[in-house]
Amino acid sequence: MKRVLLVDDNHDARRALRLVLESQGLECIESLNGAFALEWLDTEQADLIVTDNKMPVLTGLEFIERLSSKSNTPIPPIILLSGNLDESDKARARNAGTYAILNKPCNFSEFLSIVSLALEQSS
Secondary structure: OOEEEEEOOOHHHHHHHHHHHHOOOOEEEEEOOHHHHHHHHHHOOOOEEEEEOOOOOOOHHHHHHHHHHOOOOOOOOEEEEEOOOOHHHHHHHHHOOOOEEEEOOOOHHHHHHHHHHHHHHHO
16 A cells, blocks of 8 residues: 655645545655644655644744755655745755645545546656
8 A cells, every 4th residue: 555644734635645545555654844744754654744834843944945855765756745836945845856736625536637647656
């Protein structure tokens, strides 16, 4: 079973994404912020990461940049969700290796299509 790491400080947003992803037969692991997600990734692996940007402790962008700077582990595809990224933030996300950037709230059909493509790529 494919594992998706959901990183979002908003419980309701994580729950909604988890329900959509679990309906597709995916296992979901939840993290409240990027710092906890980095700790989890030190010992565990995910096939895909879905992260919000605006979070306490580490923003999604900071989380992605720190993760991409770790050369000792392969990085799964990352989908960044945000309601307020400017073009320079989007460029930072792409430079750090983000697979896709989606606006919040996202269309679940589009989201699932991108998830499917990202998981195919990581296989």
